[in-house]
Amino acid sequence: MAEPAAPESESGIRVSTLELFFDLVFVFTITQLTATLAEHITVGTLVDVLLMLFVIWWMYSGYAWLTNAVAPNSTTRRTLLLAGMAGFLVMALAIPEAFGEYGWLFGVSYLVVNLVHSALFLQAGPAAVTAMKRLAPLNILAALLVLAGGLLPEPWRHVCWVAAPLVQIAAGHLHRIEMHSIQAGHFVERHALVVIVAIGESIVAIGLGFSGVHLGLGEILVAVLGLCVAYYLWWIYFAGDDERSEHVLAGVQDPGRRARLALDAWGYAHFVMLAGIVVLAVGIKKTVGHAFEPLHWGEAIALSGGVALYQAGHALFLRMLGIGGWPHRVVAALVVLAAVPLGHVVAVAQLALIPVVMAAAAIAEDLPGARRAGNTEISSFGRTRD
Template sequence: MSEQATTTPTDDEQRGASTLELFFDLVFVFTITQFTHAFGHEPTWKSAGTIALLFAVIWWMYSGYVWLTNEVAPSTPARRTVLVVGMFGFFTLALAVPDAVHGHGVVFGWAFLGVTLVHAVLFRVSGGDDASAAILRILPTNLAAAICMVIGGYAHGSATYLWWVGALLVIGVSPLLSTARGFVLRTKHFCERHALVLIIAIGESIIGVGTGLAEETMNLQFFVQVLLGLTVIYVMWWSFFGNDNEHGEAALDDLPMTDRTRTALIAYGYCFVPMLLGIVFAAAGLGMAIGQGERQASWAAATALSGGVALYLAGQALFRAALGLPRPWMRLLAAILAVLTTALGVYVAEWVQLAAIAVVVYGAIIVDDVIGLRAGERSSYLAG
């Protein structure tokens, strides 16, 4: 671990994600699965707020590890070993998530401090001179946030949330107030890592929904609802991977290195938070909706489903705006249409809401694709 990286800004630009990094992403996405299960068991506004708060804090450090491996490839036994230690820390965070407020907050806090320290050590020891100096500039902020998380774990009641909100404010605001000088962004690797975590999260949502349906009566109506649920998940996949994944990488790659890091932080850091939280809530809503027959949904279930899809699309609208991609308003329109289906689940039936989301959201996305094709936009999925 004593070697210094000699990579220059243009070296190894086309390096893709390694299988160890994919393994790391799988461990991180287990956290998303835990959040989905936690909300499914307690679908309340307080639970949703707690999940959003904890996820945003965890995402900050996961994103930090993406920046780390973007700079320092896990190409030596020492680096791989330290990265595995970081994976263990994230796995511990995931295990503590369901009961972080009521009993496992101490474990959560210390695990968060652990992944923060591992991140800083590997960046400082194995990064280049500029990256090492950069990590030292942001380390006090990261440590301050981690200490807030530890103290919050020992606190009780409202004090716990105050400490955790403090941690989020520290790590959320500080990057916008400081310079990104010293970090080198390799676009292909960086975008691939974020795309991987997104597609794994979408896939995990299918697993999470499916595991809760084993006891349901498998009649025709059941399979129609399953098909509608899978369609909604497919629509969420298509909305990003049909065009925006490819166009986002190209837009980021076209920026000069001095502007690339700040834009990447906003587009793939901040904007991915609502997208991934949308997957959490949509998956929980699907789990509560599928298999319910003609029953009307509770407000919690209907709002989780429509709100999760809407949150995902709103995050994508912000992603488009941050990278200068066309028509972010079309994703906002799709988000509004998703929210409007809530009443169908509550007053008609849950499967009707599922069908409505699939139709109106997919319709909005198809219209957006047609507009793009007529404007000359192309992607690997929309060749021609």
């Protein structure tokens, strides 16, 4: 996903506003993927959405690693980054028909994104050029497979689409991982920002589902409960684990181990979390206007399954980093999945149970620490009086 450039300090680089602008363009792909899955909640559509999300996320991660090594601080670099943003935008527009009429457009845009990524890395000096000799051809091969999938008929279309992420996964292991150098502060902040923007974009996607819908009690309940679920998605990620994760990454001194951890925890685990955000947004959208009605099984599974995916992805993230709390995420994911039959009875009951489960898991995780803090405070007060 990424390439070298040796930062001199852990805190020297922070995320620029141009990178945040880039993230806003990228997150439009999340909106489009949500709309595509909401149109047809089937296993086939889910597979297509996950394939698109993986290849899109791979190159977003490539740009995150890129700006970690090459700051967009010149006109040439900013112009190239703008070209990459344009590729992401056109790609997002083509998503609804990426396996149909506009497959070629998605493929061409994706190839542009890859070529710009390679060109930008050439700005990072001789070490980056050496690294790109091995990684760039694999990334471009994956892009050509996506393009071929947009031009070929079935079953070759899906064969190419499945092959593309396999090539990308292999690329993460075939090049010299020890050549990568990661600025922990910038890297963690960049991924945290895209997560919060994606959660916010999911709220926008849900809000669009209210267009033309009469705002009664059921609709207001769905809106408020949807916001509560989004809040606990935020809580899971940002209630301290983001800071702890930065400390863990910064504490890994070996460049190869640090880069591998970055690839696994912020690459693969975050992919699962983003997939959960997409699926959850679909499930909540399907409750709009039907709060007191039963959901179809696919809709109820999407509602709980999205939260479960997010919890599972974050559990994997914490487990990879050796940070506690991941068992609470796993248990919460299983309990939320058990609520699927409730949605098949009445939608709002399932939607109401989900934030309750998430809150209970958060309280159960935080309670021991709060007790220890309280005992320490009492002990300190006692010593002061003595």
